[in-house]
Amino acid sequence: MRIARLAGRTVLLTEDGALDIPADFEGRLFDRWDALLDWSRGATGGRPYDESELEAPVPAPRQVFAVALNYRPHTAEAGYEEPEVPLVFTKFPTCLTGPCTTVELPPGHVDWELELVAVIGREARRVPVEKGWEPVAALTVGQDLSERLAQLAGRPAQFSLAKSHPGFGPVGPALVSLDEIPGRDDLELTCALNGDTVQHDRTGNMIFPIPRLVAYLSEFCTLLPGDLIFTGTPAGVGNRRTPQRFLTPGDELVSRIGGVGEMRHRFRKATTA
Incomplete structure (x- = not known):
């Protein structure tokens, strides 16, 4: 479904x-x-x-969780050691947009982060790891777009605001029920910028797979129906490339996860009031 x-x-x-x-x-x-x-x-x-008419499949989740440094190559390219527990931040729900929109670029360095997104289907609290898939109703594709200057300006860095500009949470194209994804633990991720592949990995290489994330989050928070969990991005983000590469007006970003779907986004300079 x-x-x-x-x-x-x-x-x-x-x-x-x-x-x-x-x-x-x-x-x-x-x-x-x-x-x-x-x-x-x-x-x-x-x-x-028309695919361009599709909207965010969960338009107003109450909670949007996101995970940093959840793939070893990305952790290495960012210059960090492998985390011992999931590193969690939030994206505010007003950043969500559909799977085929044009996103406005605020001043700064806007970067891409392709992610598999888990969609919670029922209230869950203190879920054991071995039952971590049970509260998940569906999977979808996500992009954790990030403005790096604001994100990394503080000491320590503060993630949530710089990742929550309007349009910085593309999701879609659909909620795919788990019965349609037999290989749900090992899906291929591919992100292309203007036709060039910039990220490619498999979700089987997550440091903390979805059941572990659900178990960990539910120790602290009650997970609610419709909540989204952005599960982390693989290597290949723009601010870790040499030279660095960030999104510019006119760019096309294609985000694809095997068995789940594909999103396409274009970018333009933000207008001022």
């Missing part, structure tokens, strides 16, 4: 197009996730749609 948002409505993406979900599921997506799965298996049809 692939659930998306189109023109303010929740839709099932089928081979034929976008099919509106039944009205009694709208607004109760995660409360009735299993029933929605059952309905989707017999659903057919759908209207044509």
